[in-house]
Amino acid sequence: MFGSAVLQAPFMISEVSVLYFAKGAELTGVKSETVKLPSELTTIQLWLELEKRHPKLCVLREHVVLAVRQEYVDLCDQTVSLHDGDEVAVIPPLSGG
Amino acid sequence: MFGSAVLQAPFMISEVSVLYFAKGAELTGVKSETVKLPSELTTIQLWLELEKRHPKLCVLREHVVLAVRQEYVDLCDQTVSLHDGDEVAVIPPLSGG
Amino acid sequence: MSEDVDSPRDLIKLTHEKLSSDDVSTSVTCPSCGAISMFIGTTRDSFEGKTVIQLEYEAYIPMAESEMKKICTSIRAKWPTVRHICIQHRLGVVPVTEASVMVGISSPHRVDSLEAVRFCIDTLKATVPIWKKGGL
Amino acid sequence: MSEDVDSPRDLIKLTHEKLSSDDVSTSVTCPSCGAISMFIGTTRDSFEGKTVIQLEYEAYIPMAESEMKKICTSIRAKWPTVRHICIQHRLGVVPVTEASVMVGISSPHRVDSLEAVRFCIDTLKATVPIWKKGGL
Numbered sequence: 001m002f003g004s005a006v007l008q009a010p011f012m013i014s015e016v017s018v019l020y021f022a023k024g025a026e027l028t029g030v031k032s033e034t035v036k037l038p039s040e041l042t043t044i045q046l047w048l049e050l051e052k053r054h055p056k057l058c059v060l061r062e063h064v065v066l067a068v069r070q071e072y073v074d075l076c077d078q079t080v081s082l083h084d085g086d087e088v089a090v091i092p093p094l095s096g097g
Numbered sequence: 098m099f100g101s102a103v104l105q106a107p108f109m110i111s112e113v114s115v116l117y118f119a120k121g122a123e124l125t126g127v128k129s130e131t132v133k134l135p136s137e138l139t140t141i142q143l144w145l146e147l148e149k150r151h152p153k154l155c156v157l158r159e160h161v162v163l164a165v166r167q168e169y170v171d172l173c174d175q176t177v178s179l180h181d182g183d184e185v186a187v188i189p190p191l192s193g194g
Numbered sequence: 195m196s197e198d199v200d201s202p203r204d205l206i207k208l209t210h211e212k213l214s215s216d217d218v219s220t221s222v223t224c225p226s227c228g229a230i231s232m233f234i235g236t237t238r239d240s241f242e243g244k245t246v247i248q249l250e251y252e253a254y255i256p257m258a259e260s261e262m263k264k265i266c267t268s269i270r271a272k273w274p275t276v277r278h279i280c281i282q283h284r285l286g287v288v289p290v291t292e293a294s295v296m297v298g299i300s301s302p303h304r305v306d307s308l309e310a311v312r313f314c315i316d317t318l319k320a321t322v323p324i325w326k327k328g329g330l
Numbered sequence: 331m332s333e334d335v336d337s338p339r340d341l342i343k344l345t346h347e348k349l350s351s352d353d354v355s356t357s358v359t360c361p362s363c364g365a366i367s368m369f370i371g372t373t374r375d376s377f378e379g380k381t382v383i384q385l386e387y388e389a390y391i392p393m394a395e396s397e398m399k400k401i402c403t404s405i406r407a408k409w410p411t412v413r414h415i416c417i418q419h420r421l422g423v424v425p426v427t428e429a430s431v432m433v434g435i436s437s438p439h440r441v442d443s444l445e446a447v448r449f450c451i452d453t454l455k456a457t458v459p460i461w462k463k464g465g466l
Binding site: 214215226228229230231236237240302308 | 350351352354355359361363364366367368369370372374375426438440444447451
């Protein structure tokens with residue numbers, strides 16, 4: 001059995017689903033895609049990885065939050081662990097209601 | 098032509114409709130009646146005239162307001178003028194809604 | 195839509211018929227409003243520890259209507275953006291779970307109609323001559 | 331009425347169908363409640379000076395549902411007497427005057443449901459991942 005410290009080692013890669021909505025989908029041209037990402041990274045690093053794939057996303061940088069496994073995370077130094085099959089979503093400013 | 102001072106002289110009498118609702122109607126046994134009253138009197142005097150006709154109304158004394166020509170008047174020293182055909186209503190505590 | 199249809203409406207109704215929330219919301223809907231707030235008062239199955247099967251309401255009808263109109267006037271003074279106001283009160287027997295009163299108010303933005311509905315039902319209970327049978 | 335039928339309900343719906351205020355008010359009606367407060371958000375004919383014919387909504391559906399459930403949990407912590415909560419949001423095209431969102435909340439007394447509805451719609455707009463098409 002591997003302990004969780006091993007699973008979250010810095011160089012592990014996870015394959016996650018990234019979902020785009022509203023302006024995010026407009027800018028990337030896709031609603032979802034499968035992306036290989038480091039298994040452990042800060043939320044701002046996670047965002048920069050997505051910007052690297054879709055440079056047009058940069059216009060959202062000041063306005064966006066992410067959701068990891070359907071929970072909000074702000075763009076900051078907070079570390080998140082990603083596992084294969086996890087859902088990451090780019091959440092532009094909400095306008096429901 | 099008589100001036101209004103003459104019409105409101107202390108000994109003039111007006112014939113008004115008095116309406117009773119809810120607990121007021123229960124206590125008096127009537128929903129409405131025609132009553133001769135002084136044409137000018139305070140609202141507390143007006144109430145006491147009605148209590149004289151229907152002594153059981155006294156249980157409402159601390160809780161009641163009156164309406165004269167469909168406008169509320171508190172029981173107090175305020176003078177009201179009554180004209181023939183005016184509508185006076187006994188308003189027990191409201192419980193609509 | 196013609197000017198008449200969309201000008202502010204004060205819709206007041208005292209009725210022995212069952213009330214309908216669809217009727218109320220439809221009556222205050224308008225194209226320039228993004229918000230409709232509503233309050234529905236229903237007969238509860240208990241009051242001060244006693245079981246209730248139904249309530250019976252009576253009103254001093256013409257004065258109740260004029261007091262409801264005064265509430266509309268106050269609402270328009272306090273929340274000038276309010277568009278349509280509908281106040282309905284049922285009279286006679288109202289069984290448990292059925293509505294005795296409905297208020298619906300529309301406004302361009304939600305804060306105004308939300309605040310106005312609360313003011314409306316609070317004021318209605320304090321000023322409109324309507325009674326439950328069997329009270330003081 | 332059986333215990334199940336009358337135990338507190340959190341009714342959450344995302345749908346492409348037209349919303350109905352009768353459905354919402356009926357779904358939160360209960361014998362022990364004297365108050366139902368509702369909010370209906372409708373498509374307005376203008377936004378920031380521009381004419382609007384219709385709006386189109388999309389949602390991150392599973393997360394929207396879980397955020398709506400969190401709102402229900404918060405409401406029950408803040409207003410423990412609240413009985414039933416119904417939150418519905420329409421998706422896809424919503425023409426002018428039609429409802430994009432409906433909230434209905436019942437409580438024994440009116441203050442709780444009035445306050446809870448306001449909290450509910452404010453929080454929904456701030457936390458539930460739903461978007462109007464064409465926005466930022």
